[in-house]
Amino acid sequence: MPETTIETTTTASPAVGDRTTARSRSAALVRPVRTVAILGAVGALVAAIALPAFASASGPADAGPVTAERLAADNAQSIVVASEATQAPTTREQFIATTPDEIEKRKAEEAAAARAAAAAATVSSSSRPSIAGLALVAPGSGAVRYPVTSFTPGEGPGSGRGHEGWDMIAPEGTPIYAAAAGTVTASAESIGGYGVSIMIMSNLNGTMVETRYGHMVYGSRMVEVGDQVAAGQLIGLVGNTGNSYGSHLHFEVRIGGSVLDPEPWLAANAG
Numbered sequence: 001m002p003e004t005t006i007e008t009t010t011t012a013s014p015a016v017g018d019r020t021t022a023r024s025r026s027a028a029l030v031r032p033v034r035t036v037a038i039l040g041a042v043g044a045l046v047a048a049i050a051l052p053a054f055a056s057a058s059g060p061a062d063a064g065p066v067t068a069e070r071l072a073a074d075n076a077q078s079i080v081v082a083s084e085a086t087q088a089p090t091t092r093e094q095f096i097a098t099t100p101d102e103i104e105k106r107k108a109e110e111a112a113a114a115r116a117a118a119a120a121a122t123v124s125s126s127s128r129p130s131i132a133g134l135a136l137v138a139p140g141s142g143a144v145r146y147p148v149t150s151f152t153p154g155e156g157p158g159s160g161r162g163h164e165g166w167d168m169i170a171p172e173g174t175p176i177y178a179a180a181a182g183t184v185t186a187s188a189e190s191i192g193g194y195g196v197s198i199m200i201m202s203n204l205n206g207t208m209v210e211t212r213y214g215h216m217v218y219g220s221r222m223v224e225v226g227d228q229v230a231a232g233q234l235i236g237l238v239g240n241t242g243n244s245y246g247s248h249l250h251f252e253v254r255i256g257g258s259v260l261d262p263e264p265w266l267a268a269n270a271g
């Protein structure tokens, strides 16, 4: 292959139109047909080898993890293109993962990212705050995730003033993730003292667990009633709406209508 390339280059240079000598011109005239044939063969080889490599290098498989920037780029195209873009990494990851558990975990993470991207692309909100740079899926791999990954613990339930959640204090715009996979049962810009809020019903090993997320930023809800969410899926941003004294997530956990203390529940279940 390299030898062929060298010979072709030598005889081909006059034909390309470069400055040339009489000797090389005569050499080219002696073997014009062969030169063209070699050029054609090499050209076909280069095309056959180069095209798949180029397609792979520029394809979605190298696009990296799903981020808001990628989401924005995908939004410029269609949802079909977005789903293809999230499909390719799944195949690639299957070769990297070494155990069936890891493969399943990778698949679940890719599925969650794809679902979050699709949800973000379909929820219409012209005034939605920017989510550029935010991870669409929370870290971790468990069925239960912390809804905010960086926060200062605030007041919990049972304070005697009817407070039924745990206040997770974080700056406005901090991403809020679904604590568990489930169905969105409420999603609105104003639900009483909750302000902008979302409620999700999850089936965790046969136990129906409801999680509630309050005081979110106006326009930041990324899911609507009836949507299926994955554990750790980005659903909105920490804010200060409703009956709130400062930017924080009011997070509630209920089983069978009874209020649980989210702090020990998360400590015991999140991963």
Ligand SMILES: [Zn+2]
Binding pocket: 163, 165, 166, 167, 249, 250, 251
């Ligand atoms: Zn609260």
